[in-house]
Amino acid sequence: MYYNQPLLLEMGHTFGTAAGRTGFVAVATQVGYAMGLLFFVPLGDLLERRALMMRMFAAVAVSLVLVSLAPNLGLLIAGSVLIGIFASVTHVVLPIAPDLVSNEQRGRAIGIVMTGLLLGILLARTFAGWVSHITGWRSVFVIAAIMNAAFVPMLWRMMPKLPPKQKLRYADAMKSLWTLYRTQPLLRESSELGALVFASFSCFWTTLAFMLYSHYGLGAGVAGTFGVVGAAGAMVAPIAGRMSDKHGSRWVVSVGISLLAVSYLLLWGEECARLSTALHMVLLIVGVVVLDMGAQMTQVANQTRIFGLDASARSRLNTVYMTVYFSGAAVGSALATVAWVHWQWTGVSVLALALIGLAFLRHAVGDKSKTHFDSHKLTIEDELMEA
DSSP states (O other): GGGGGGGGGHHHHTTTTTHHHHHHHHHHHHHHHHHHHHGGHHHGTTTTHHHHHHHHHHHHHHHHHHHOOSSSHHHHHHHHHHHHHHHTHHHHHHHHHTSSOOOHHHHHHHHHHHHHHHHHHHHHHHHHHHHHHHOOOOHHHHHHHHHHHHHHHHEEEEEEEHHHHHHHOOHHHHHHHHHHEEEEOHHHHHHHHHHHHHHHHHHHHHHHHHHHHHHOOOOOHHHHHHHHHHHHHHHHHHHHEEEEEEEEHHHHHHHHHHHHHHHHHHHHHHHHHHHOOOHHHHHHHHHHHHHHHHHHHHHHHHHHHHSSSSGHHHHHHHHHHHHHHHHHHHHHHHHHHHHHHHHHHHHHHHHHHHHHHHHHHHTTOOOOOOOGGOOOOOOOHHHHOOO
């Protein structure tokens, strides 16, 4: 999904389009991902998960090949939607983690798995930036297709069969998504908060390549290298999981949102101060690390608390959460592209801070308890039956 972000400028050169149009390639993958989360991830509660994952990894590989061959921007955007749809396989995988440990270790287990997922998100930018610098942006997607295709035989050989925990029709599972969102206040709070946080996070990564080129004439390789910088912030995920187990997820969310606000004050402040290039880069690096720390702390805390609601519906809980979450990312990327075209980096920073302010507000009016898993006396399936 994230290979395209440092490559947007090069894609624009290939097709002769401006930043305002190529920015929607990044939006397309996030829209596709939200669609995949909505329509495919619930199958994790209904089907044998190893076979489902194998099919989805194969489909990701085919979609990547289509993008590598795209003759125009329209087909590139269409292929990017397909990549996003089938890349949702990551969230068929993620709910397996809390199944393997006790409730007391849920946060730590999710933090460990999220570290791998988040490092992939961040290092994909580095990989794409430097491979493109050497062999062109199309080769990035060819190599990625080979890597994803390799997971099909690996899963067959190494992953045990993972049958569903209950018998439920797909239509009933899809109907239950709205019921889950309506009847679970903690799920609503986490989803809406996550969407605002990820929208602000996407503002930076969608426009970074444009800023580096316009300010310093730097290309995709340097933009991608910031993924390595962000990876340092992503390493906070296991720590955030343990903190959620110890202090409660609400406390971790508070810290995470505060770090996000600090990061954008740094990222915007360096622009306003008109600092030297060297000092600007130092503050940019610090801002990226703090940005990723805040985003990952919030994400791990949110997923820790939603996975505590009902073990039998974790894929559907994750579907609701991540669909809203990535819808926020798509909106954030789209708004950031518009903000960049009209107001450059200052516009992007103000937009991101406004989104973080809304996240603070949603957090402030949410449940004030350390955790309220025990307050749900009925299972989600009981609530669905009552509804």
